[in-house]
Amino acid sequence: MSAAWLEEPLATIAYCWRIERRDGVAIGLTAHDRDLEVDGFRYRAAPGMTPSAIRRGAGLDADSMDVTGALTGAAISEADLLAGRWDGARITLFAVDWTSPGAVVDLGSGTIGAVETRDGTLTAELRGVAAALDAPVVEMTSPECRAELGDKRCRVAMAGRRRFARVIAADGAMLKLDVHEPAPGGWGSGQLRWIGGTNSGLSDAIAASAGDVVTLRRAPRFDAAGALVEVSEGCDKSIATCAGRFGNAVNFRGEPYLPGVDLLTRYPGG
Numbered sequence: 001m002s003a004a005w006l007e008e009p010l011a012t013i014a015y016c017w018r019i020e021r022r023d024g025v026a027i028g029l030t031a032h033d034r035d036l037e038v039d040g041f042r043y044r045a046a047p048g049m050t051p052s053a054i055r056r057g058a059g060l061d062a063d064s065m066d067v068t069g070a071l072t073g074a075a076i077s078e079a080d081l082l083a084g085r086w087d088g089a090r091i092t093l094f095a096v097d098w099t100s101p102g103a104v105v106d107l108g109s110g111t112i113g114a115v116e117t118r119d120g121t122l123t124a125e126l127r128g129v130a131a132a133l134d135a136p137v138v139e140m141t142s143p144e145c146r147a148e149l150g151d152k153r154c155r156v157a158m159a160g161r162r163r164f165a166r167v168i169a170a171d172g173a174m175l176k177l178d179v180h181e182p183a184p185g186g187w188g189s190g191q192l193r194w195i196g197g198t199n200s201g202l203s204d205a206i207a208a209s210a211g212d213v214v215t216l217r218r219a220p221r222f223d224a225a226g227a228l229v230e231v232s233e234g235c236d237k238s239i240a241t242c243a244g245r246f247g248n249a250v251n252f253r254g255e256p257y258l259p260g261v262d263l264l265t266r267y268p269g270g
Contacts, residue, residue, distance in 0.1 A: 005097040006105070014098040015107075016043045019076075020090045023201040027076075036101045078117050083202060083221035086112055091126050144237040147253040149190075155251050161233040164195070170224040173207075173216040180212045182233065183245070187214050190234030194220075197227030206234060 005012060014032035018041065028043035030036050036043045080086060092109045096102075113127040139146055150158035165177040181187045187209035194202050205217045214231065235241055239256040243249035 005100075005103065012097050012099045013095050014101070016094055016096055018043075018092045019086070019112075021086060022088055023085075025201075030098075032098050036096065036098060038096055038101045038104065079221075081115055081117060083199075085201060086115070088112065093126070141255045141258055143254055143256045143258070145235070145239075145242060145252055145254040146237075147251070149233070149235040153251065153253055154248065156246050156248050158232065163231050165229055165231055167197075167224050167227045167229060170220065173219045175214050175216065175220075175224060175229075177212050177214065177229070177231070179231075181209050181214075185209055186233050187231055188234050189236050191232045192216065193230040193232075195228040195230055197224065198222035199224060199227060206231070 014030055014036060016028065016030045016036065016038060018026065018028050020026040026041075028038075028041050029046040030043040032043075032045055034045050036045075076086065089112045090109070091112060093107045095105045095107060108126065110127045145154075147153040150156050150161070161182075163179055163182075165179045167175050168178055169176040175192075185208070187206050190206045190209075192204045192206055192214060194200050194204075199220055199222050202221065204220065206214050207217045208215045235246070237254070239249060239252055239254065242252045
């Protein structure tokens, strides 16, 4: 679409952000002093939100930008940021003519990287799509499995290895559930996904389990008692567990018998 309004002597430019969380929640914010509607989506006024200089190039260096603004309880709260609800959220930044918000000028897109909060102000880093080029392309050898239980490389069927449960009591990172684990330590190294309650939409790693008690790697961010959760079995990524418990050694993605710098410490008296 035409963006002739950018050439006008009197600027009517408004920045807009569309933020989509991984759980499907999407919000719109604009630096304008009143709400705008663009393509049927409402962008709420957040005049304190301002972007830094946008660094973009034709090379392979990752594009980056910082967005700074005041925390607003109705849109993005500090509690939700610290809880991780916005981790990895996708952001699209564009400019519009606030007098007639139809033509859009794309300025960048990516995902939320580092987030810093201080004195009621947040600074969020926007990492562009080129940031994926910084990731390693070749795996390093390891004695433990590099696959995740149930993924396309592991291939263990997870349909019967997930259980719904309700949290009866919570004491820090320890949760008592109304169901028992399928095997001793079966939920250890697994995942607990919050279905209801104030933690809904979040996930936590399980450090250990015993009967109807699971210990998370960190305490729940919000009140946990009475919440509905989904508990998934875990794997300690050792070849012994893979072969003995899951019968899946053929898909083991590690090198447990490859000599390494820790070869002498693997045996008693080493």
